[in-house]
Structures are given as structure tokens and as C-alpha cells.
Amino acid sequence: MNDKKVRFLFLRLQKHCPMTAQHSLRVAEIAQQLATTDRERALFHTCGLLHDIGKISIPISLLQKEVALTDTEVMAIRTHTALGRDILHKNSFPQQVVNAAHFHHERCLGNGYPCCLVDIPYEARVIAVADVYAALTENRAYRKAHSLQESISILKIQAEGGGLDPFITQKLISQISEDVQLYLGANAFG
Numbered sequence: 001m002n003d004k005k006v007r008f009l010f011l012r013l014q015k016h017c018p019m020t021a022q023h024s025l026r027v028a029e030i031a032q033q034l035a036t037t038d039r040e041r042a043l044f045h046t047c048g049l050l051h052d053i054g055k056i057s058i059p060i061s062l063l064q065k066e067v068a069l070t071d072t073e074v075m076a077i078r079t080h081t082a083l084g085r086d087i088l089h090k091n092s093f094p095q096q097v098v099n100a101a102h103f104h105h106e107r108c109l110g111n112g113y114p115c116c117l118v119d120i121p122y123e124a125r126v127i128a129v130a131d132v133y134a135a136l137t138e139n140r141a142y143r144k145a146h147s148l149q150e151s152i153s154i155l156k157i158q159a160e161g162g163g164l165d166p167f168i169t170q171k172l173i174s175q176i177s178e179d180v181q182l183y184l185g186a187n188a189f190g
């Protein structure tokens with residue numbers, strides 16, 4: 001994968017919407033923890049960094065709007081998935097990176113967007129889980145960040161309800177629990 005192209009596009013996102021870029025960095029960090037090989041780590045990191053790249057084509061006034069969005073505005077924001085696919089395809093990114101941008105809002109029961117897919121590519125399911133977890137643990141204009149425990153409970157509900165991939169979700173939850181234990185252990189001895 002061409003690192004220059006990744007950096008170039010990520011910097012464009014950072015310039016257009018720093019909050020989305022910050023979120024994407026967290027998604028990239030979380031997603032790479034779900035990898036099983038070095039190759040997958042690099043792939044998931046890139047998928048995370050660029051999953052919302054389509055937002056560079058959405059007006060910042062809309063991305064930053066703090067009051068409730070109209071149906072038309074929601075539809076406009078949802079186009080970031082197809083816009084992202086087009087940008088990444090045009091820049092010759094691997095199909096998995098294109099898929100992650102295009103399908104990260106699809107849900108396993110077929111109630112996601114933009115295509116209501118049931119058979120969702122693996123990399124898009126990984127980014128969906130990382131994206132939801134990152135969003136839950138971040139402050140938003142309309143709410144404070146959820147605690148770790150609340151976030152884990154919400155992830156479980158979304159996996160059991162057929163939204164998020166249950167195996168990937170469980171893998172992340174185990175990973176988070178391990179990290180917390182490590183942190184507590186380090187503090188206990190520190």
C-alpha cells in the first residue's frame with residue numbers, strides 16, 4: 001500500500017474536519033488490535049484511517065451541526081460511504097480498503113447502509129466494531145463519552161441484536177478487558 005497516498009488523504013481529512021480525523025485515528029488503533037497477522041495490522045490501520053474519507057466531500061457545516069439533523073441532512077451525511085469508495089477506488093487502493101469505507105455502516109441483519117448488505121466483507125465488519133466502540137468512548141456535542149463498562153454493555157447489545165459481528169465484538173471486548181487488567185496490574189505494582 002502506498003503510504004504517501006494514505007498520508008495525503010488523511011491530511012486532507014484532518015484539514016477538512018479535525019474531529020473526524022481524530023476519531024479515525026482511534027478507529028485505526030482499535031482495528032489493528034483485531035488483526036491476527038502483521039499484514040492484517042497494516043491493512044486494518046489504513047482502513048481505520050480512511051474509512052470516513054468520503055466526509056471530505058461533505059460540507060463542514062453539516063458535519064459539525066449540533067442540533068438535530070433533518071432527514072435530508074442525514075441522507076447527505078450517509079453519502080460519505082459511497083463518496084469514500086469512489087475516492088479510494090480512484091486512488092487505486094486495495095479492494096479491502098475500499099470495502100471498509102463503503103460498507104462500515106452496514107449491519108449483519110441487513111439493516112445498515114448504503115446497500116442493506118447481509119454478507120458484509122470482513123474488513124468492513126472489523127471497522128464497524130472499532131468505529132462503534134471509538135464513537136461510544138468519545139465525547140460528542142450532544143453527550144459525554146460513555147464509560148468503559150457502559151461501552152462494553154452497548155457493544156454486547158449491538159452484537160446480540162444482530163448489528164455488529166458477534167465474534168469480532170467478543171474479540172474486542174476480551175482485548176479491552178485484558179488491557180484494563182494490565183493497566184490495573186501495572187498501577188497496583190507501580
Ligand SMILES: [Fe+2]
Nearest residue numbers: 051052104105
Ligand atoms: Fe462513517
